[in-house]
Amino acid sequence: MKRLLLIVLIPVIAFAQQELERKSIHQLESEHHRNDPAGETAQSPAMVPLLPKTGGTQSLSKKAYGWHPYWASQSAYATYDYGALTHIAFFSYETDTATGGYLTNRQWLTTPIIAYAHSQGVKVTLTVTNFGLENNDKILGDTVKQQRMINTLISLLQSANGDGVNFDLESVRLSQRANLVAFMRRASTQIKAVLPNAEISMATPAVDWSGSWDFAQLAQICDYLIVMGYDYYYSGSSTAGPVAPLAGENYNVTKTVQTYLDAGVPSSKLLLGVPWFGFDWPVQSSERKSPATAKASSRTFAVAEQMASSYGKTFDALTKVPWFSYQSGTDWRQVWYDDTASLSAKYGLVNSRKLGGIGIWALSYDGSRQEIWNGIKAAFSTTGIEKRGDVRPVQFELYQNYPNPFNPGTAISYQLLANSFVVLKVFDVLGREVATLTEQMMPAGFHTVTWKAVNVPSGFYIYRLIAGNHVESKKMQLLK
Numbered sequence: 142m143k144r145l146l147l148i149v150l151i152p153v154i155a156f157a158q159q160e161l162e163r164k165s166i167h168q169l170e171s172e173h174h175r176n177d178p179a180g181e182t183a184q185s186p187a188m189v190p191l192l193p194k195t196g197g198t199q200s201l202s203k204k205a206y207g208w209h210p211y212w213a214s215q216s217a218y219a220t221y222d223y224g225a226l227t228h229i230a231f232f233s234y235e236t237d238t239a240t241g242g243y244l245t246n247r248q249w250l251t252t253p254i255i256a257y258a259h260s261q262g263v264k265v266t267l268t269v270t271n272f273g274l275e276n277n278d279k280i281l282g283d284t285v286k287q288q289r290m291i292n293t294l295i296s297l298l299q300s301a302n303g304d305g306v307n308f309d310l311e312s313v314r315l316s317q318r319a320n321l322v323a324f325m326r327r328a329s330t331q332i333k334a335v336l337p338n339a340e341i342s343m344a345t346p347a348v349d350w351s352g353s354w355d356f357a358q359l360a361q362i363c364d365y366l367i368v369m370g371y372d373y374y375y376s377g378s379s380t381a382g383p384v385a386p387l388a389g390e391n392y393n394v395t396k397t398v399q400t401y402l403d404a405g406v407p408s409s410k411l412l413l414g415v416p417w418f419g420f421d422w423p424v425q426s427s428e429r430k431s432p433a434t435a436k437a438s439s440r441t442f443a444v445a446e447q448m449a450s451s452y453g454k455t456f457d458a459l460t461k462v463p464w465f466s467y468q469s470g471t472d473w474r475q476v477w478y479d480d481t482a483s484l485s486a487k488y489g490l491v492n493s494r495k496l497g498g499i500g501i502w503a504l505s506y507d508g509s510r511q512e513i514w515n516g517i518k519a520a521f522s523t524t525g526i527e528k529r530g531d532v533r534p535v536q537f538e539l540y541q542n543y544p545n546p547f548n549p550g551t552a553i554s555y556q557l558l559a560n561s562f563v564v565l566k567v568f569d570v571l572g573r574e575v576a577t578l579t580e581q582m583m584p585a586g587f588h589t590v591t592w593k594a595v596n597v598p599s600g601f602y603i604y605r606l607i608a609g610n611h612v613e614s615k616k617m618q619l620l621k
Contacts, residue, residue, distance in 0.1 A: 165311055165372050166418065166439065166502060167208075167344070168272040171233070174212040201227060203491065203521040204412055204498030206342075206367060208232045208268065208307075209254060211247035213505035218254045221504060222514035223261035228340075229254065229504065230307045233268040234294070238279040241286030242293050250301050264304035266340060267297060274312045281313070281320040284327075291331050298336055305340030306332060307367070313353040322355050325362045340364045344414070344500075347373065347397045357405035364410070367500035368401060370394045370487070371416040374477065376437040380430045381422040381464070381475040385415065387486050389459035394487060398494055413491050414500035417442040417507060419478020426473055427466035429457070429544070434472075443508025445478040453615065454480070455543035456554040458589050461486045463540065481516045481536060482556050482587055488520035512536050539606045539613040542592075546618040550593040553578065553604055557585045561608040567592060568603045575602060583608075594619050 164172075206228040209218065218229075231254065235244045246267070255265045269290070271277055280286055294306055306328070313321055329341040343359060345366045360366055373392055374382035386393040394413070401411050421440050424431035440448070452467040462483040466475045479487075491499060498521070507513045515536075540554040553565065565579040575597055578590045592604075599621045605614040 163372075163375060163377070164272070165369060166375075166416075167232075167270070167309060167369070168311060169376060170210065170212075170439065170503075171235075171270060171272070174210070177212045200523045201225070201498075201518070201521045202523050203496070204228060204365070205501070205517055205521065206230060206412055206498065207501035207504040209504045213503075217505040218257060220509055222511070222518075223258070223263050225514040225517040226258075226263050227498070228264045228266060228304075229258050230266050230268045231255075231303075232503070233270040233309065234297070236269060236271040236276070236280060236290065238271070238276045238286070241280060241283070241289035246297065249297055249303075252301075255301055255303065259302070264340070266305040266307045266342070267294065267301075267303050268307040268309050268344075269294070270309045270311075272311050274314055277310055277313050277317060280310075281317045281324055287324050287327060291328050294328075295332055295335050298332070298339060304338070305336075305342070305364070307342045307344060309344040311344075311346070313351070315351045315353050318353050318355055321353065322358045322362070325359055329362050342367055342412075344369055347371070347394075348392055349400075356401055360406040360410050365412055365497050366401070366406060366410060367412040367414050368397060369414045369500075369502070370397060371414065371418075371502065374420065376420060376439070378420075378422075378433060378437070380432050381420070381424050381437070381477060382430050383457065383460040383462045383464070383477045384419050385479055385483075385487070386460035386462060387483070387490065388461060389457075393460070395490060398490060398496070402494065408495045409497045411496050412498045412500050413487060413496055414502060415484055415487050416479050417501055417503060417513065419445045419476055421445075421474055421476045423469075424466070424473050424475045427475070429464070431466070431473065431475055440476060440478060441506035441508060442478065442480075442513060443506065443510055445476055446480065446510065448476060449480075453541035455545070456482060456540040456587075456589075457543070458552055458554065465541070481512050482538065484513070484516055485520065486587070488516070492520065537608065537611045537613075539615060541615055542604065542617045546620040547594075548620050549595050550591055551617060552589050552591050554587065554589040555606055555608075556587050557583060557608055559585050559609070561585075561611075563588075564605075564607040565590060566605055568605065569597075570601050570603070578604075 204227045208230045210232045234246045237244045258265045332339050341363050342365050343363055345368050347370055371385040373386055388395055419440050420437035422433045422437040423435045424433055449465055452465045454463040454465040456463050463480050464477040537558050538556040542551045542553045563579050563583040567576040569575055599619050601618050603614050
């Protein structure tokens with residue numbers, strides 16, 4: 142029995158340690174852009190008026206909390222849909238681990254974002270970043286440095302009229318578990334003593350590999366926790382795969398949310414972070430979750446959607462996210478990301494579990510595509526939708542079938558904006574009807590139907606969807 146335990150436990154411990162060191166998209170992109178200038182043009186404080194904080198113009202029933210990265214374009218903040226936001230987290234105060242002060246705050250004192258957001262009724266918090274085991278040891282194990290950080294944060298909030306602090310401390314040892322709680326209690330107590338309306342939050346991990354996070358106590362201390370519900374597959378994953386699987390994997394968003402709730406985090410204090418990005422892996426073949434041949438590159442939502450319009454995308458019924466493969470020269474690549482359909486499914490989870498709202502990594506990654514903002518308003522407007530745990534789709538869409546090529550069965554998915562009479566048929570390349578898959582009234586939402594091509598020959602076929610005024614066709618290949 143002892144030998145069996147050694148065989149089983151040693152790999153698990155080693156795996157947990159490996160995952161503990163893994164860099165999140167927050168850290169990877171921060172390091173990638175470290176030497177970039179701040180997106181906003183530097184201005185003197187006199188040029189940035191401290192406008193009064195308004196009561197807000199949003200009609201959202203949940204928090205919509207978006208991180209604004211400093212590498213966003215100078216004008217990006219002016220393009221955000223402030224009717225679909227409640228908070229902007231300015232990213233970031235980069236911690237000086239030698240003192241507790243900052244290496245840079247990315248022009249927090251001169252950014253026009255705070256005044257502009259306040260004029261739109263949106264709050265702005267300052268994100269504190271500190272990445273890596275050793276860096277967090279240096280802060281969490283030293284109360285003098287902690288006090289320097291707290292004093293500095295209070296001063297920065299007062300000077301810029303900020304609304305609170307978001308702490309993004311990633312990779313924390315088990316030995317620092319109690320220190321993390323003590324630091325957050327100290328920071329929250331002292332900041333609120335000077336600024337009673339300041340909101341204190343934390344970016345927290347999707348999976349607590351090392352057991353370092355006392356979620357229940359941290360939730361008591363903070364106004365809310367924003368779980369980073371992504372990076373389940375990451376740049377260094379051995380295979381391509383979903384960044385934020387809603388289901389279908391050993392670790393997924395649904396299980397993460399339940400883990401937090403089971404740990405004692407009040408649902409109203411939990412925000413689900415959602416990805417406006419995906420990863421593009423070099424892979425061995427076009428097969429689903431093909432082995433990766435090197436590290437992946439990140440793709441923003443806008444870029445991934447543009448690529449999908451060229452290559453076609455498949456909605457993965459198992460994990461509830463889209464993906465597609467394409468060739469770069471003779472090499473295969475594969476992209477997994479979130480689109481409006483997969484995000485809507487996550488919003489449905491937020492509503493059904495009565496969570497406090499969503500977090501967004503990252504603002505500006507929409508590339509001015511309005512549908513992603515419409516999805517937030519459709520899911521969290523104050524029209525009663527959230528009471529049903531339902532989410533209204535924001536666009537009509539027909540997905541590429543999967544698998545493709547196939548033999549003998551393939552799944553065809555589509556999304557309806559409204560209740561519609563749907564006709565979904567299959568034709569051969571000569572235009573002759575081969576099969577009728579759907580011909581009935583269907584409710585708004587996401588649907589999947591399977592075609593088993595058992596009595597037809599190999600070749601190319603066309604499937605056509607008619608729903609109200611919408612008509613769309615795609616090609617698929619049967620190989621026998």
